[in-house]
Amino acid sequence: MELYNLKKNEQRVSFSQAVKLGLGDNQxxxxxxxxxxxxxxxxxxxxxxxxxxxxxxxxFLGDELGSxxxxxxxxxxxxxxxxxxxxxxxxxxxxxxxxxxLAFKDFGxxxxxxxxxxxxxxxxxxxxxxxxxxxxxxxxxAFYGIDNIxxxxxxxxxxxxxxxxxxxxxxxxxxxxxxxxxxxxxxxQMVKDAxxxxxxxxxxxxxxxxxxxxxxxxxxICYYFEAVAKVPENERDNIVFSVPSGNFGDLTAGMxxxxxxxxxxxxxxxxxxxxxxxxxLATGEWSPVETIATRANAMDVSAPNNWPRIEELLRVYHWDxxxxxxxxxxxxxxxxxxxxxxxxxxYLCEPHGAIASFALKNELKEGETGIFLCTAHPxxxxxxxxxxxxxxxxxxxxxxxxxxxxxLSIDLPADFAQLRQHLMAL
Numbered sequence: 001m002e003l004y005n006l007k008k009n010e011q012r013v014s015f016s017q018a019v020k021l022g023l024g025d026n027q028x029x030x031x032x033x034x035x036x037x038x039x040x041x042x043x044x045x046x047x048x049x050x051x052x053x054x055x056x057x058x059x060f061l062g063d064e065l066g067s068x069x070x071x072x073x074x075x076x077x078x079x080x081x082x083x084x085x086x087x088x089x090x091x092x093x094x095x096x097x098x099x100x101x102l103a104f105k106d107f108g109x110x111x112x113x114x115x116x117x118x119x120x121x122x123x124x125x126x127x128x129x130x131x132x133x134x135x136x137x138x139x140x141x142a143f144y145g146i147d148n149i150x151x152x153x154x155x156x157x158x159x160x161x162x163x164x165x166x167x168x169x170x171x172x173x174x175x176x177x178x179x180x181x182x183x184x185x186x187x188x189q190m191v192k193d194a195x196x197x198x199x200x201x202x203x204x205x206x207x208x209x210x211x212x213x214x215x216x217x218x219x220x221i222c223y224y225f226e227a228v229a230k231v232p233e234n235e236r237d238n239i240v241f242s243v244p245s246g247n248f249g250d251l252t253a254g255m256x257x258x259x260x261x262x263x264x265x266x267x268x269x270x271x272x273x274x275x276x277x278x279x280x281l282a283t284g285e286w287s288p289v290e291t292i293a294t295r296a297n298a299m300d301v302s303a304p305n306n307w308p309r310i311e312e313l314l315r316v317y318h319w320d321x322x323x324x325x326x327x328x329x330x331x332x333x334x335x336x337x338x339x340x341x342x343x344x345x346x347y348l349c350e351p352h353g354a355i356a357s358f359a360l361k362n363e364l365k366e367g368e369t370g371i372f373l374c375t376a377h378p379x380x381x382x383x384x385x386x387x388x389x390x391x392x393x394x395x396x397x398x399x400x401x402x403x404x405x406x407x408l409s410i411d412l413p414a415d416f417a418q419l420r421q422h423l424m425a426l
Contacts, residue, residue, distance in 0.1 A: 001060050003030040003214060006308050015064050016119050019112070019215050022208030023195045029305075030214050031312050035259045036060060045229040050078050052229070053222040056260070060218055065118070073114035078107065082223055084230035084371075087345045091360065091370045093353070094227040101167055102377035102398065104250065105138035107223060108216030113142040115215045116207065120148065126204040126426060127151045128194055130187035131168075132246055133160045133298035134376055139209040140168035140175045150426050151209075152176045154187040154419070157411065160297050163380050163399050170405035176426065182414030183291040185303050188247075193416040194423065204423055211249025211306055220253030225262055227371050235369040242268040242360035242372040244352040245277065246299035248306040250373065251324070255313045265368065268325045270359035272296045272334065272351075277304060278326030295334055295384050296351040298376065327359040334358065335388045342389050350378040350385055 003018045005011035007028030013021065018030040036059035038044050044052055058070045065073075083095040099106025116125065127149060129139050136153040143151045153168060157179035169177040180187050191208060194200055211217060228236060241264060243251045251269055258264045269277055272294040280286050288302040314321060329337065334351050337358030341347040349357065353374035364370045378385050382393045395403065412418050 001064050002033040004033055005029070006031050006312060015061055015214070019115050019119060019213065020207060022206070022213050023192070027192045027196060029212055029308055031309055032060070032214075035256060037259075037261045041261050041263065045225065049082065049222070049226045050075055052225055053078055056222050056225060057218055059260070069118060073111065073118060077110040077114045077219065078222070080106065082226060084227055085347070087341065087347050087357070090235065090364065090368065091372070092227070092231060093347065093349075093357070093374050094223065094371050095374045096223060097374055097377040099138070100398065101134070101137040101141050102380055102396065103134035103138060104220070104223075104373070104375040105134045106142075108211065108219045108249075109135070109138035109142040109209060111219035112209055112213060112215040113146075116149070117146070122148055124148045124205055125150075125207050126423065127207050127209050128154075128191055128423070129209040130154045130184060130191045131160070132156070132184040132300055133164045134380075135210065136177070137164065137167040140171055140177075144171055144175055145173060147174075150174050150176065150204075152178065152423060152426065154178050154180050154190060156184050156187060156300075157181055159183070159293055159300065161381050161383070163382060163395075163403065165407060165409075166402040166405060167380075167399065169407045169409045170402050172408055176422075177409040178419065178422065179409040179411050180414050181411070184301055185288075185291050186414035188303070188305060190414065190416050190419055194420070197420065200420060200423060204426060211247055211252070217249060217253050217256065220250060221257045221260070224254050224257035224264070228262060228264075231369060231371070236263060238265045238368045239263060240266050240268060240360070240364060240368050240370050242270055242356040242363075242370060244296065244299055244356040244373060244375055245269045245271050246274070246301040246304065248277070248304040248310060250375070252306045252309045252313070255310060259313060259317060266323050266325065268327055268356070268359050268363055270327050270329055270356045272299045272355060273328065273330060274300055274302050275326075275328035276302055277307065278328045281321055281324060281326040294331060294351075295381070296355055298352055299355070325363055327363060329355040329358050338385065338388050342391075348378050348385075348393075349374060350376055350381040352376055
């Protein structure tokens with residue numbers, strides 16, 4: 001598998017190199033030179049989730065890694081369920097919340113861990129990632145206890161839910177967490193600055209586990225196929241995915257699935273008040289503003305890092321921008337979405353999924369089948385869900401076990417120089 005740097009097209013790398021580098025020169029994202037198409041999509045959709053995922057990822061990586069290695073990595077990474085539930089007429093919820101950290105990030109993080117374990121030859125490495133909520137936990141748990149890998153996670157202090165924070169900031173061992181006095185965009189910029197620092201990169205063998213790493217996106221393609229496979233065949237002609245969107249890795253994966261041949265009519269990019277993309281799609285002007293804190297904190301991103309990959313997909317496949325409908329859902333509408341799902345449809349959700357559901361309900365056209373992504377378990381946003389719905393949300397064991405643990409994070413300003421000192425000391 002060959003990939004090229006979107007900011008420096010002459011930089012061409014293999015998948016193995018892309019995984020280890022994370023980012024290309026000039027902070028450029030890697031993009032596949034060729035996206036394989038799958039023949040006989042109908043037959044592929046009849047396979048079980050893990051077998052189908054092996055088929056999908058083998059189409060990208062089989063030539064480089066070998067099909068046996070690909071199958072081993074996929075089966076070890078995807079050892080937990082996902083579900084598709086009918087919520088209302090012509091509408092389904094894709095639940096990606098049944099992994100070890102109760103969020104969709106488990107798919108990408110666990111597959112990335114398998115890739116690095118396969119490719120590292122037991123060499124030491126430092127994983128640096130920024131999180132707006134769920135990535136931190138998924139990455140920390142995926143790499144926890146691996147002797148040759150240290151993990152450093154940056155997150156905006158006070159801007160993720162307490163339970164999200166407890167899930168990855170209480171581990172210790174090889175997991176190092178930093179509460180940054182700033183926004184997620186500040187955290188993400190510090191990660192980019194680290195990758196531009198060649199001395200630092202070499203000294204600590206730096207890698208990234210954000211959705212800038214192509215391995216995570218390949219894993220996320222797989223659950224779009226599963227969603228379509230679980231919809232009745234007579235409802236597959238005009239499928240619309242509504243994706244709660246922050247850094248836009250999830251939407252990128254959905255568009256890669258479409259490029260591989262999955263029959264998707266269009267996408268809804270549902271954002272919270274951080275609506276850079278909906279405004280861009282409406283006006284053609286890219287104008288990020290200061291990040292706004294919302295109930296759906298994992299989507300509190302003003303400068304989504306994966307957008308260049310979406311632009312490249314539109315360019316390569318000559319897709320019109322109308323393929324993506326950008327919808328901003330405000331705080332009141334988020335609450336309305338939660339209440340509609342619970343009171344009208346008997347479905348307990350959380351703010352991110354509620355945003356996707358609200359946007360879908362208002363944008364779905366006659367004859368279309370809608371699928372909205374549920375990206376985190378409602379219990380991870382216990383306080384918010386309980387406040388809006390006036391109900392008690394019980395904690396599953398994985399959260400109950402950490403609820404009273406001490407947070408081990410180090411507080412830092414949004415200053416790369418200070419972060420650099422801590423990373424060099426690891």
